[in-house]
Amino acid sequence: MRSYSMTPPMPTSTIATPPLPGRSQITLKIVTQRNANPKLTNRLLEIATTAFSDDQTFSWRYPTRHEYPAHHRHMFWRYLGNELLDPTVWVVVAYLEDNGVEVPVGYSTWQRRGPGTEEAVKGRDSLLQKSERNLFALHERLNNFLFPNPSAYKPAIELMAQVFEETENLVKQMPQFENHLHLNILAVDPAYQRRGIGEALVRWGVSKSTKEGLPCALEASRAGKKVYTKCGFEEIQICDGLHPTPEKPWQEGMHCREEGCQFGVGSFMIFEPPSLHLQ
Template identity: 25%
Template sequence: MPIRPAQQSDLLPASKVCAAAFFDESLFGDIIHPFRHQYPEDCHLYWLKRFNAEFGQVDNHFFVATTPGINGSDETVVGLAHWVRKRAKQVDADALLEDKKDQKAQELPPNRAIDPKNENILERAYPFFSHQWSGPRAESWYLGCLAVDPQCHGQGIGRQMVAWGFQQAEQEGVCVSVISAHGKDTFYKRCGFTTITGSANDGEGNPMEGVEGGLILFKDV
């Protein structure tokens, strides 16, 4: 399955792959998109908003898996991986990122499937588990998102996109990390994430307390 760096034009089809892959997942489905059955065509807007904000930002690397289109020449995006190079001394691009988020948000139609108060639940939960990337684990290749079209499961697409980050980490002598979605723990362990360090749902007052999934896994140096 061909895998290549994503282009801006890939973000829309990739967002629809993510919407399909996470449609019934606990966090991205039930909690963030409680009205998804009424407005299934809107769910991809959540992912597109995130991708638009992060694409092209320092240390963010997007890849897509493709298959030949119907006419044999055009590609169809069937998978996406978003890898982030976490560093002990992060480049301070937060202000630029927020500006870009606001700008892109104005260009998208409203997401009728979403619960507005939970749209940023991950950002609000981050202070409860960000300490996991510290000390010897401060330098890491972090898999921020991995999604494969449900119709293409079982073809090894996800493993190929995970392997890219492992190769980068091995070359640099740093960790690899991921926060597992509900039901994906076994997959990530088989890919080589060998150490469980905690959960993104831990901590009193964490807005993700009680959410299924969220296991934090590393492959240490």
């Protein structure tokens, strides 16, 4: 596993969240390819692989992932590496202080989507970054060809990809969602859960959404639904690509033939800032 460090560190955007009663103050920082370093990216990969260790959808798509930890870790590296280089994505890292040292304890990635995106984020991109992005994509295509993930169950992966495509198409059809923010990933180190970290990372997106007058969308697991609802998100559709329905009969890759089975079922949720309702 190679670590990610492209250029010397640059100043980091920092947001300190007010501490909740009985909890330490959480500091949020925006990380890009300019201020990432091997120690930080390795820590974020550790957080993601640990946080999703027992995730139902990952267990179905990658049933033998624990037998191939390097491949499983590299999958999260591919997500993170792409997003650090993508000017449409904000990688937000949460820190807590431990014995006087700031420790990364969780992160989220928020992506701006829609036809107005390129103009809105062009100040975050550069010719060098575009070149790095192209090289990274080439490297990953070659890596996936030479070293495919042996734990991958492709029919299930393809079904989940269809679910994400369907929800993205649903967003495009919704009024005022032509341009929006999308939460790609939210991961909190299990050792630091129940301290308001996930909520702080979600509220970063809500704050940006409100400031820019953009709605937000995300796919939530059943476990994560509570924190999103607390932050103002509303469920508008069930996300289920792993079980048959009258409209979608059984096919290879589904979890079981029982309609209504709750394994891996999630929610498609949205947040609309108050300013949208005044237009």
